[in-house]
Amino acid sequence: MSIDRAIDLAGQMGDWLTEETIRICEIPAPSHEEEQRATYIASRMKEFGLEHTHVDEAYNAVGIMRGTVGGKKILFAAHIDTVFPMSQKIEVKREPGKVWAPGIRDNSAGAAGMLGLIKVLKDAGYTPKTDLIFVGTSGEEGLGDLKGIKQAMKTYGEGVSCVIGIDGELGRISHWGVGSRRLRVNVTAAGGHSYGAFGASSAVHSMARMIARIADIQVPPEPRTTYNVGVISGGHSVNSIAQDAWMLVDMRSVDPGELSKVETQVRAIISDVEAADEVKAEVLVVGDRPAGGIPGDHELVRLVEDVQKELGLTTKKGAGSTDANVPLSMGIPAVTFGVTTGGNGHRPDEWLDEEPFATGLKQLVMVVDRLDK
Numbered sequence: 001m002s003i004d005r006a007i008d009l010a011g012q013m014g015d016w017l018t019e020e021t022i023r024i025c026e027i028p029a030p031s032h033e034e035e036q037r038a039t040y041i042a043s044r045m046k047e048f049g050l051e052h053t054h055v056d057e058a059y060n061a062v063g064i065m066r067g068t069v070g071g072k073k074i075l076f077a078a079h080i081d082t083v084f085p086m087s088q089k090i091e092v093k094r095e096p097g098k099v100w101a102p103g104i105r106d107n108s109a110g111a112a113g114m115l116g117l118i119k120v121l122k123d124a125g126y127t128p129k130t131d132l133i134f135v136g137t138s139g140e141e142g143l144g145d146l147k148g149i150k151q152a153m154k155t156y157g158e159g160v161s162c163v164i165g166i167d168g169e170l171g172r173i174s175h176w177g178v179g180s181r182r183l184r185v186n187v188t189a190a191g192g193h194s195y196g197a198f199g200a201s202s203a204v205h206s207m208a209r210m211i212a213r214i215a216d217i218q219v220p221p222e223p224r225t226t227y228n229v230g231v232i233s234g235g236h237s238v239n240s241i242a243q244d245a246w247m248l249v250d251m252r253s254v255d256p257g258e259l260s261k262v263e264t265q266v267r268a269i270i271s272d273v274e275a276a277d278e279v280k281a282e283v284l285v286v287g288d289r290p291a292g293g294i295p296g297d298h299e300l301v302r303l304v305e306d307v308q309k310e311l312g313l314t315t316k317k318g319a320g321s322t323d324a325n326v327p328l329s330m331g332i333p334a335v336t337f338g339v340t341t342g343g344n345g346h347r348p349d350e351w352l353d354e355e356p357f358a359t360g361l362k363q364l365v366m367v368v369d370r371l372d373k
Helices: 002-010 012-027 035-046 104-123 148-157 203-214 256-275 299-310 327-331 356-372
Strands: 049-056 059-066 073-079 093-095 098-102 131-137 161-167 172-177 179-188 226-232 244-253 280-289 314-318 336-337 351-353
Touching: 002 104, 002 356, 012 035, 012 098, 012 104, 035 049, 035 059, 035 104, 035 131, 049 148, 059 104, 073 104, 073 148, 073 327, 093 280, 098 314, 104 161, 104 327, 104 351, 104 356, 131 148, 148 161, 148 327, 172 299, 172 327, 179 203, 179 256, 203 226, 203 244, 203 256, 226 327, 244 256, 244 327, 256 280
Parallel strands: 073 131, 073 161, 161 336, 172 314
Antiparallel strands: 049 059, 059 131, 093 098, 098 351, 172 336, 179 244, 179 280, 226 244
């Protein structure tokens, strides 16, 4: 059978996967600037025989493997953006069994795994029953706000039976999407000379009061809910009362209701300080990742877990913030899992293990076989 041939081929793809991961990693792709990497991935999709390969308006790389039956569709998503700016030097370092580079595992490895899946299915002569849609998604990281998967689900979501995200650690299954709301708060005030205008409203002082009160918000440990003021900036000199300041606020929860509650509290604090200090506060939503999930015993989770068990992997299940958030929020079953192991994610010295790569690709082939019924 061609699927057996595909599994055999996957077991021989370790070196290919490493080299493809390095090629992808060496193409800079910050969120919102993924076009060059998307163009490369779309070209590889075309080379490996997919139809309708293109880069869409969101900088997604898209290709389709048509099925013989039609009807339902399965969508595979591997995000192609990174947390690193264009100026980040990409220097790949290798030693036996390991590779280091910014973004090497998250998610150059996932994108390479998706391309490897396409290649071995085509090389094995496998023709699916259902349409397989492959998307190298943009905007998964940071303030990308999942723009790529949002666009993909808008375009292809009708008739999709499930979504498989290729991202994260091999052996982990994320089946619940952690929702997030991200706010940029711009504070403006009268300002003035620090001595001559002492007592005038200060954007920095008012923003500091906001932050101090936000830090006292009580959130439940279950369902897990968090908040963080991650970036602040303001003022222009030590002897000037600040006329402007801004901050970025991140709020997360696995429960949409709790997420709404914490945002309501944050906004109330901002309004209170705005009125008391006679400053102006502008609140902009810069990130909106929907929450949603499927139970740990859902048939899709069990399917992937069974595959991992057959491959000798120990499964860890949990929640995460991934491309799967969007289909899960739409009521479409989705899981996210990786193709290899590694560490130091989102750091310039990020690394991956080469040895598990072939197993990770076998996992993808086996998942395709069990879903394509």
